[in-house]
């Protein structure tokens with residue numbers, strides 16, 4: 001075979017490397033043009049983005065405010081007992097009729113409490129959750145704010161008398177809206193679960209504040225322990 005063929009063949013082989021090299025280069029080079037889009041799927045469709053202009057309306061807003069005096073479906077929060085924990089202007093002292101006081105409710109409350117609250121308040125409600133411990137340690141070791149923030153001790157829910165006397169409706173409200181340095185959980189925890197947690201906090205308090213009179217007649221204190 002003449003040498004020329006071999007040289008030409010080699011050059012052609014080298015040329016084969018050009019397309020992948022070009023593709024690789026283009027892939028990493030920023031380009032203000034939109035990419036070529038062969039399969040359109042639903043990427044492009046006529047719609048109004050939030051805060052954009054819609055000339056159809058006099059105020060030219062695409063996002064429409066709710067019509068006056070209307071209530072969106074599923075947003076009739078008129079039951080103050082169920083949604084706010086308030087009965088006749090006072091904190092509710094019992095669970096609303098929608099929430100039966102059953103073992104299942106308390107167990108649900110326990111499970112949700114351990115998920116959402118125990119990190120700060122501890123599983124027994126003593127205010128010694130792992131996040132709280134770590135934060136207190138950090139603050140103690142650095143003698144002051146960490147990354148510009150201080151930490152407020154999570155309350156002891158069972159032995160702090162300002163909390164243990166609170167009606168269940170007030171606990172429900174604290175879970176919903178938060179209080180002082182504690183954030184609210186209204187957007188993360190559904191209403192029924194918030195009641196279950198409040199009921200469980202009550203049961204934690206009850207179980208850790210037993211009185212000799214709770215011991216059934218005929219049983220000595222030592223036996224009850």
Ligand code: HEC
Pocket residue numbers: 113116117118119120121131152153154155157162163171174175179180181182183185197198201
């Ligand atoms: C990120 C930590 C954190 C989590 C999680 C948390 N709390 Fe708290 N909680 C606090 C702190 C801190 C306080 C004290 C706030 C203050 O005094 O400024 C507090 C206070 C409270 C109080 C006392 C309110 C009062 O009237 O003084 C209750 C009741 C309470 N929390 C219940 C809960 C329940 C129930 C949950 C779970 C849904 C929960 N907390 C989750 C940090 C937390």
